[in-house]
Amino acid sequence: MRRTRLTHAVLAALLVLGGSGAAGAASAAATGATTPAGVTASPGSAAEPASEGVLIAMQRDLGLTRKQAEARIAAERAAAALDPKVRRAAGNAYAGSWFDAAKGRLTVALTPDVPPGARRVIEAAGAETRTAAHTARELDAVKARLDRLPAPSGVSGWHVDPTAGTVVVDVVGKDRSDNDVRRFVSRAREAGPVTVRTVSAAPRTFAAGTVGGDPYYTGNVRCSIGFSVYGGFVTAGHCGSPGAGVSGWDGSYIGTFQGSSFPDNDYAWVSVGSGWWTVPVVLGWGTVPDQLVRGSAVAPVGSSVCRSGSTSHWHCGTVLAINETVNYSQGAVHQLTKTSVCAEPGDSGGSFITGDQAQGVTSGGWGNCAGGGETWFQPVNEILSRYGLTLHTYTG
Structure with a gap:
């Protein structure tokens, strides 16, 4: 059904999986198997740090050589595996x-009262340490207070920035003097350590009207498939409501939205049938080779991340923030991950991946892939947990 041919590796994956299908021709990705509520146990194959498609896109978008891209993926994999361990070791001093x-390594912020033994354990494990004034729990509490405030459209979002030890509030430059914006900022500062940053544009979702390409459609809205799960695929919630029918790029029926949440969240899952099937692969759209996905280990802030979508295809950048609240015109969406990757209308729901690890589905952003911008994704593990889904993975 698909116009983009699958690689030999994908065909091998299909043989291994024995045709246990799901999301078909228009799919923008498929992912690694996890338990319904968690991350895969292994962050991937050490012998193969990433598929050719990821390496090519990282070289193009991050200005790296092939060796640098391979080294960065290996270092990011090590950091992702180390991150939960140092959190436990730091305890209440974790910041x-x-x-x-x-530096190619994980950095951990610790409050001054961290036990010396804990700091030594963290540094011996390979992480660098830095002293911070506020714990992560304190900063999360400040952000939670802001989540309860009504936000005007001139405030585009807010998130905890561990590198600065503060909660960053993004304000659209042209609206900075607006009375409602100034009132929100004043109340935000009263909540705790807050830094205000000026941004050039407000975020928007990346659904689109019916145009050509390689998408899926619900009504006259075009979006991109995210990651394959047993029985269907996950995507963005703003792309469709429960019960809405979905068709593919060729107009044939794919399936139905079984669950969807937007705003507050931006996730959904679609059951598939009628001959449509899934494979554990993120598609390169002819720009880069297709690639396999082996898991969904969460990449820390600062890691590289690449996105595949039906409009702008392959682009890469870095993870800028996690657990950000984004204030769309339709309402606030919580717990999104912010990236420097560009996106365009029609890319909504498409896959974000670091190395061979699934990260999330495209929610929205600002800018485009000609002039640049920023984009947010809904973490995939949250979607799995919410709906009790299991992702596909390639284990060969």
């Missing part, structure tokens, strides 16, 4: 963590 691309 955040992120991947330092320049």
Whole structure:
């Protein structure tokens, strides 16, 4: 059904899986198997740090050589595996963590009262440490207070920035003097350590009207398939409501939205049938080779991340923030991950991946792939947990 041919590796994956199908021709991705509520146990194959498609896109979008891209993926994999361990070791002194691309290692912020033994354990494990004034729990509490405030359209979002030890509030430049914006900022500062940043544009979702391409459609809205799950695929919630029918790029019926949430969240899942099927692959759209997905280990802030969508195809960038509240015109959406990757209308719901690890589905952003911008995704593991789904993976 698909106009983009699958690679030999994907065909091998189909043989291994024995045709246990799901999301078909228009699919923008498929992912690694996890338990319904968690991350896969292994973050991937050490012998093969990423597929050719990821490496090519990272070289193009991040300005890396092939060796640098391979080294960064390996370092990010190590950081992702280390991150939950250092969180436990730091205990109440944990103040955040992120991947330092320049040093190729995880950095962990700790409050001054951290036990010396805990700091030694963290550093011996390979992480760098930094002293911070506020714990991650304190900063999360500040963000939670902001989540309860009504936000005007001139406030585009807010998130905890572990590198600065503060909650960052993004305000659209042209609206900074607006009375409602100034009132929100004033109340935000009263909640705790807050830094205000000026951004050039407000975020928007990336659904689109019916146009050509390689999408899926619900009504006159075009979006991109995210990751394959047993029985269907996951995608963005703003693309359709429960019960809405879905058709593919060729107009044939795919399936039905079984669950959807937007705003507050931006996730959904679609059951598929009628001959449509899924494979554990993210498609390269002819720009880069197709690639296999082996899991869904969460990449720390600072990690590289690439996106596949039906409009702008392959683009890469870095993870800028996690657990950000984004204030769309339709309402606030919580717990999104912010990236420097561009996207365009029709890319909504498409897949974000780091190395061979699924990260999430495209929610929205600002800008485009000609002039650049920022994009947010809904973490895939949250979707799995919410609907009790299991992702497909390639284990060969």
